[in-house]
Amino acid sequence: MSDLRIAVLGVGMMGADHVARITSRISGARVSVVNDYLPEKAAEVAAAVPGARVANDPFDAIAADDVDAVLLATPGPTHEKQLLACLEHRKPVLCEKPLTTEVETSLEVVRREAELEKPLIQVGFMRRFDPEYQHLKALIDGGELGQPLVMHCAHRNPAVPPSFNSAMVVKDSLVHEVDVTRFLFGEEIASVQIIRPAANPSAPAGLQGPQIAIFQTASGRHVDVELFVTTGVAYEVRTEVVGELGSATIGLDVGLVRKSSPGIWGGRITPGFRERFGTAYDIELQRWVDAVRTGVNVDGPTAWDGYAAAAVCAAGVRSLESGERVAVELAERVDA
Amino acid sequence: MSDLRIAVLGVGMMGADHVARITSRISGARVSVVNDYLPEKAAEVAAAVPGARVANDPFDAIAADDVDAVLLATPGPTHEKQLLACLEHRKPVLCEKPLTTEVETSLEVVRREAELEKPLIQVGFMRRFDPEYQHLKALIDGGELGQPLVMHCAHRNPAVPPSFNSAMVVKDSLVHEVDVTRFLFGEEIASVQIIRPAANPSAPAGLQGPQIAIFQTASGRHVDVELFVTTGVAYEVRTEVVGELGSATIGLDVGLVRKSSPGIWGGRITPGFRERFGTAYDIELQRWVDAVRTGVNVDGPTAWDGYAAAAVCAAGVRSLESGERVAVELAERVDA
């Protein structure tokens, strides 16, 4: 079986990481086409990949004969049209979050995909492929915690770029916990509330932090999430599920443990998402490649998962503005 | 200096523990009088303490010449009158929580004490004497976490007696986190919200659990508390403070670590509050005895601390009923 030929659209930080990943760590696939809205960036990336060419137009890339599948790492606002083009040309696509930037367009993408004979879209919620989340999921599904009741999450970044704003805390950070909640609990989120505590004096102007998000799921379960993206300390993503028969925690920082002057013991804190989730990205991509090559349906997050996340985040942004609990309203479920 | 002669009023579980503590682990004090509303219980306890006698009436005990100080472990509804009697006879009193059962009567006790030349009341918030909380407090006060921003607490009991109800989760369990918040952050709590998630199917009928409490402090800091008193697992009281410069957690279960079949490593979970806070009770009592004997003002929780806790818990019970955020209104500060 020949290698899957992938067009990577958008080669900023995430896209460039994916190109490197496909080229060096993923077997059965290669990057055949590179596109970016900055042509010189696309050229630079393509030059380092044997057999890759540049496409100046993303839609040409999607339609091209030397492209079997598409990896979408372009900015969110361009996703809708590019996803629809992928559906039109029947090209499987791995789409970095968000599915689209608006709830309505996300739902439209879900519906258009559902008209096809098989699903083509996987959304880049890579935590589902992380060994620790997999382990926690297995514990819950195996009934070892009894009925899961409550989940506590912390999402801490050492720092964010200057352009990061309060709503992005919800749409870019909290969106992962939205998917984790839906993945682990297997149900939709019914309401969201964003609490704005007294601000961190060290936070950049205009960025509300920390924020506390509170979800209530369809069956009434409680999830709270501390979102603190300018800790100055480390990247810390921790999840504790409390169930009827016990609790379990992932995301602890342990590894080399050291005791030395001046009187402390400890280890190194995970510095960033690459160290924490690099393996998850590798597994996500390899399993997508394998699924596409063998023609089985992808088993990762679907377009519906992307739509549901968009709907929850939109409600979250409204709650951030009002401070009140906001109900999440989902369209009737559409399956691809 | 001769031993401090203490009357212990109420010798149920807590009171009997205190009698044993004074008799065997506290130096400079002895139990001279035992009172209980069950006379045979008082007689049984007194018989085991050399030099102790029974008093049938709590007010006689408070007034007695062979009583230098009073330890109040009677049911909450009797506290108001007994505390006022202690103030009248100028007897220092260590009062198990609650100060009184109503906010109004708590405030009245505070005001009556303030009329005296020196404070006489210490409330039994023993966590302030626990080495881990002391360590956390020192970290915050030393500025090592920067500005404290958010606190996450978990308060888990393996089980509660059959008489325990939903409001007692607030008044008997949450009350400790009320005091911890005020102790660690050094400010009052401005509002409380109690969230009632989907109930634990294993919980006894009529007991809402888990509950999630959310405090906003006067300066806007956020505190969340998971209250889950029928975990069936262990006694787990954990506190994490997240600050501008880092975070710190206490209440982890570590000690003997063991690796053995079948494939697990771990340790023993703290089974109950005696194992977790026994040392804190010892320190609390010894420091109270020392303060009373030497005539310095007690440095433990004051009557005002008891009043403030009562006010927050009363608001919590209202939130438990309504599900809404309830503002806490405190009288103007009165210092003894």
Next chain:
Amino acid sequence: MSDLRIAVLGVGMMGADHVARITSRISGARVSVVNDYLPEKAAEVAAAVPGARVANDPFDAIAADDVDAVLLATPGPTHEKQLLACLEHRKPVLCEKPLTTEVETSLEVVRREAELEKPLIQVGFMRRFDPEYQHLKALIDGGELGQPLVMHCAHRNPAVPPSFNSAMVVKDSLVHEVDVTRFLFGEEIASVQIIRPAANPSAPAGLQGPQIAIFQTASGRHVDVELFVTTGVAYEVRTEVVGELGSATIGLDVGLVRKSSPGIWGGRITPGFRERFGTAYDIELQRWVDAVRTGVNVDGPTAWDGYAAAAVCAAGVRSLESGERVAVELAERVDA
């Protein structure tokens, strides 16, 4: 029952600690007589203890009518005669290690005690009263580790006084692991080897460190001990028992766990033996007081335990000199 009146002989660091402990934390006992070879030191300590007097001669103190029991914290070379005086006057004695400084005199003390109607000597191996060692012992005795096979110990001090020398590493530090081995495994040590690795460049001149001690027990079990008394880091006493069905470790440094800049997580290392074993000393002394007052035989380390430790350490010092394994030869067991 009136308080046990204790003569404390020797009020250097350990003796002064014991005086403070008896006076403030132990119930049922008080210090009635203080003796030290520096009379002004004895006077200073006695002045702070209500009801205590100074005795200029240790043998007068042992014989005195106002002394029910003796706590021996004098230098090792004086122990033999003082212990024999205690036996002669039938005074129970808690003797800080070593029992005596020579194997022969230790055995003589054991034999003289055995001629009495009941044992009077307890040796100050306080680790037997430490909750973690008790837990480990219970695990072994309960069969939860199966047959215990191997033990790994680390004994690390941040620093030692200038007078500390290589042989004292064996006699003052290793002696505790000698007793721990005999306590946990319930058998004698058959041979000792001291390995002298390349020296720590930061060690004081004349002090061989680290040292590695290797014991073989009577049944052939292996115990290794790292002795490193100038780590500059912390006080760390760690013990791992490896058994047929699993392993267990005590002496980990965990408590408050903190994550803060610059990129590390961890806790505070135990700074010294007072923090690590303070509770064990309290329990040791309280149980000795209780045993003496009620007339039951002491349940702590016996004179035989002191003798056996002396014999092992003497062999250890010979191995330190020769580098070879040295067999330990014990007299036939004598029980008091």
Next chain:
Amino acid sequence: MSDLRIAVLGVGMMGADHVARITSRISGARVSVVNDYLPEKAAEVAAAVPGARVANDPFDAIAADDVDAVLLATPGPTHEKQLLACLEHRKPVLCEKPLTTEVETSLEVVRREAELEKPLIQVGFMRRFDPEYQHLKALIDGGELGQPLVMHCAHRNPAVPPSFNSAMVVKDSLVHEVDVTRFLFGEEIASVQIIRPAANPSAPAGLQGPQIAIFQTASGRHVDVELFVTTGVAYEVRTEVVGELGSATIGLDVGLVRKSSPGIWGGRITPGFRERFGTAYDIELQRWVDAVRTGVNVDGPTAWDGYAAAAVCAAGVRSLESGERVAVELAERVDA
């Protein structure tokens, strides 16, 4: 650049793992030839690898035109001749331990390689590629522990195959710690002693376990290793380095931490070497492939490292028999 074509000789457990690894996780390489002394085993493995063929003779495989490099996973006794054939045909070879089974033949291989213009042999000591060992090495080399003084290792397997014997504990298990010692301390091992404690009653007949190995390095550093290959519990490889300025430990079992009935907290113990060192094998192989393809010298363990390990293990087996310390004698260093 076209993929590196690798002949895999020997497709037992390790060899088959390597075939799977090259085929699915390593980029830039593929298996072109499979050989095994059981032809049907070779055929079965080759059938599952696109483009791979069977070679009935290992020497034909080494010489073949469609083979750029060789991975040797055959039994140790065949290594010498196969390595020499690789050298003769100038084929880079990754040789699973041992280099050869005799010290003399190991040295001969080292000398024959040294006559060539560039080194061709890498030995499969994969721990050098493990992230935790790399971290520990960096800590030492960066001077953060000061002078390293002592190392404690534990090497525990849950079980071994029936054919495993006492000498294999030294040659197959201890050999890894031999290389770790040389890697971390950067010097040769000067003497070895194997201590045989009282045996585990659950150990199979004829298998001495646990064993304790003691190394003295050229500069006098002490290393002890607990070798216990029938624990029945888990795969546990732990290393603690104690230095002048502090200590550091790797190989702790932490990940998902769970608290649940009946009263314990903990995590899952690493079940086997695949879980513990799978990533190290991946990295080892990928870096070898990259080095061979680009023509730079391999940076992994060299033939000399294999020879030195053989010499230490041979001394270890002699010590196992005699119980005495055995000096290690190395030929003068030969560099390829």
